[in-house]
Amino acid sequence: MSTDRFAPGVRVRTRATDPAGHTRLPRYARGAVGVLVEQAGRHPLADDRARGVPADPQPVWHVRFAAADLFGTGDHTVTVELWQDYLTPIEEAL
Amino acid sequence: MxxxxxxxxxxxxxxxxxxxxxxxxxxxxxxxxxxxxxxLAGGSPANGARIVARAWADPGFAERLLADANSAIREVGLSMAGGLQEQRLKVVANTEAEHNVVVCTLCSCYPIALLGPSPGWYKSEAYRSRVVRDPRGVLAEFGLELPVGTSVAVWDASAESRYMVLPRRPVGTEGLAEDELAALVTRKGLIGTAVV
Incomplete structure (x- = not known):
């Protein structure tokens, strides 16, 4: 996957699965659609570090969600910081 | 969680x-x-208050702070490098249109090197689980009723960045010096569970 598919403004869907070990993808933000706000550096995936697995740094993103998309209610936004591995860009319909 | x-x-x-x-x-x-x-010795909410006061007094500093907080806070002699590695600091500014509030839903991530230990309620399961779902309700319990026209942005410190809120400058403080402005800033104001 080309990394330039990830850029501010791109809509992404988060991973929906519940991994067996440590993860930094909060349960409430799984399988949800949000928008990339900005990149917040590069870091090894926390899931791998927690298991002692070697991991190369990868982009970490601020992803903004509408509360209604996460909880079915609410007019606020929630911005979560997520490793790129958790995210899949959504291709916009032309 | x-x-x-x-x-x-x-x-x-x-x-x-x-x-x-x-x-x-x-x-x-x-x-x-x-x-x-x-x-912890270098960490205190007074650091955050100094940063906020400078941002209120100097619009150029405020702009640099919002663009790259780690660099900007060195101008007031502060750093996020108090731990083993420098953590990224993201400062988010309250406006008339949007109020920011910070949480760590996964544990209790907080800019300790800068602000000192977090308050007990910040680490409580009740705050961590509820503020992402119902920030207006939680803020109301803190005594903060936001105008209907003000939207709420919640920031979950779920990875490597740490967050601090830049509160709005109170009206009627035009004549105050920076240290007098700093004295107005509270820890809750820096987290977003109060206004200044």
Missing amino acids: SDDHGSSVISAQVRHVESLLESRGLLDAGEIDTRIDEF
Whole structure:
């Protein structure tokens, strides 16, 4: 996957699965659609570090969600910081 | 969301490793507590208040702070490098249109090196689980009723960045000096559970 598919403004869907070990993808933000706000550096995936697995740094993103998309209610936004591995860009319909 | 760590397997393992290191002379008894005390000694909400006061007094600084907080806070002699590695600081500004509030839903991530230890309620399961779902309700319990026209942005410190809120400058403070402005800023104001 080309990394330039990830850029501010791109809509992404988060991973929906519940991994067996440590993860930094909060349960409430799984399988949800949000928008990339900005990149917040590069870091090894926390899931791998927690298991002692070697991991190369990868982009970490601020992803903004509408509360209604996460909880079915609410007019606020929630911005979560997520490793790129958790995210899949959504291709916009032309 | 993680459970209480006090009696977990990992804390028992940490205590075991600590005692092994001590028994082999690699670590002095109490050395970790000393290091933690040193780490915390420089951290205080007064640091955040100084940053906010400078931002209120100097629009150019405010702009640099919002663009790259780690660089900007060095202008007032502060740093996020108090720990083992420098953490990224993201400062988010309250406006008439949007109010920001910070949480760590996974544990209790907080800019400790800058602001000192977080308040107890910040680490409580009630705050962590509820503020992402119903920030207006939680803020109301803190005594903060936001105008209907003000939207709420919640920031979950779920990875490596740490967050601080830049509160709005109170009206009627035009004549105040920076240290007088700093005295108005509260820890809750820096987290977003109060306005200044």
